[in-house]
């Protein structure tokens with residue numbers, strides 16, 4: 001099936017886009033966390049979102065989740081690793097699954113934990129964002145896993161079952177039951193080391209570990225690796241007022257397009273992106289008939 005649109009990210013921007021496209025009867029592939037956005041949940045008290053004086057982040061997220069359920073919108077709980085133009089539409093890789101969509105809305109938020117020096121250069125050369133896709137390459141080998149969210153712990157367990165030795169580098173309080181072959185490193189990784197292929201990581205205290213491969217499991221993927229040729233400036237996706245990116249059929253909304261990082265802006269941009277998608281699809285349909 002080729003979806004009318006694929007929305008990447010389940011924060012306020014993605015939600016707003018999904019609601020509008022559902023109302024307009026578009027077929028939606030909505031990919032992200034079923035818990036929606038951690039950034040919404042952790043806000044203590046929200047004073048600037050219209051209609052809800054002093055609501056907690058958790059309270060707002062619960063209302064968002066209720067609305068998703070009431071509107072009968074499905075969420076595919078995966079991370080999108082890459083998007084490629086394909087036969088006049090787009091192909092998306094999420095884990096080992098491939099999806100196709102006519103348009104894309106990037107509602108990925110902004111990464112809170114930075115990438116490591118050298119990471120993007122070694123992507124596909126010893127650095128991977130996808131345990132399911134690349135785990136088999138490291139059977140009985142030594143790997144490092146950099147992880148920032150407990151929702152990837154099942155992938156950590158999966159990789160530990162394959163690898164001989166795992167250096168686990170969590171930047172959060174992990175709840176994982178550690179198998180014997182996992183060693184936890186409580187240092188911040190600062191640089192990926194290697195020559196033609198990644199072969200180690202340097203830590204903030206200047207110590208180094210030697211590995212065959214490195215998995216970076218985070219709740220966001222760098223924009224450059226998600227979609228090549230996407231125009232980015234100062235870490236934000238360049239968009240028009242209609243939330244169009246430089247790639248026809250690809251739209252962006254929310255924190256990833258720039259400051260201010262706020263719910264109301266994210267929701268507004270998600271709405272605009274959805275309406276731009278509707279217009280784009282209508283124009284394409286007209287062109288196909290002519």
Ligand SMILES: Cc1cc2nc3c(=O)[nH]c(=O)nc-3n(C[C@H](O)[C@H](O)[C@H](O)COP(=O)(O)OP(=O)(O)OC[C@H]3O[C@@H](n4cnc5c(N)ncnc54)[C@H](O)[C@@H]3O)c2cc1C
Nearest residue numbers: 009011012013037079080108109220254255261262263266
């Ligand atoms: C502690 C805190 C308090 C805040 N308080 C306020 C406040 O009081 N008022 C206010 O207006 N704003 C506040 N904010 C800012 C607000 O949270 C953000 O502006 C808002 O969440 C942005 O929405 P978004 O949809 O753009 O991104 P996000 O909410 O970050 O959602 C993006 C989602 O996309 C997912 N994602 C990313 N990449 C991928 C991928 N490749 N595949 C699948 N999913 C992906 C992420 O995991 C995430 O779930 C606060 C933020 C924080 C951290």
